Amino acid sequence: MKDCYNLFYNESLNYKGIARPNANEVCLSSIPKEEKPLAMLYFNLDGYSTYCKKYKEYWSWVEKRNEERYKNNTSHDKNYDAKNMMHTFRLLHMAKEIGELGKINVERPDRNYLLALKNAEFEYNELVSKAEILREDLEIIFNNSTLYEKSDLKSVNSLLAELREKFYNLNLQIKV
Structure with a gap:
């Protein structure tokens, strides 16, 4: 055995x-x-090898972690990475907007909510529940979305070439 x-x-x-x-x-x-x-x-x-690897990775992370961020995470006594949670919800909300509106909003209409997340103003269990509901909503939204399943690579490459040409021409005009 x-x-x-x-x-x-x-x-x-x-x-x-x-x-x-x-x-x-x-x-x-x-x-x-x-x-x-x-x-x-x-x-x-x-199992022992996996444990040893994780143990080594943990202490490597401790050695390299951003101390200010770590202190910030432990200061609010919520036991989660508030900045990471804020980005999680930002990405979930952006995905929802892409599915529903077909566009990306860089300037966030939910800025205050995201800042409240970053300040750890919510309980972890509440956030996990909200994230799970959003994830389920995203499945429905993208199943009903009019977005293409795959990008039209010819159009994308053409747009990319056009944007690069404009960018380089603009930079040449500025430098001259």
Whole structure:
């Protein structure tokens, strides 16, 4: 069986034990055939490796995190990243507008609400519920939307070339 080991004990034999300091695998010893196992050990190597990776990533994040943002997140005692939550709702609202209106509003009509989110003026559970409702609304909106399933690449590339040409011509005129 994967990751299962028989455990043996014998005072007169010099077994190595099952673990060494700083080792990530089970330590094995040669066992005489007549020895009888006392127990079975299951060592979830995949789970342990995943844990070690996440542990290392966490401490790397702690070392590199933006201390001011972290202090801001812990200061409001809401136990969530308020800036991240604000961006989540901004993107959800923008997606809804794209689906319903077919355009992107960069200047946000819901600016005050977004700032309230950034200031952690809401409870986490309330926000998760609202986000879930918005996500469900988005499925309905995009199923009923008149937006194209795929972009017309020829038109997009033509528009891109036209915009670049105008941009470079404008910059040349300014520099001269």
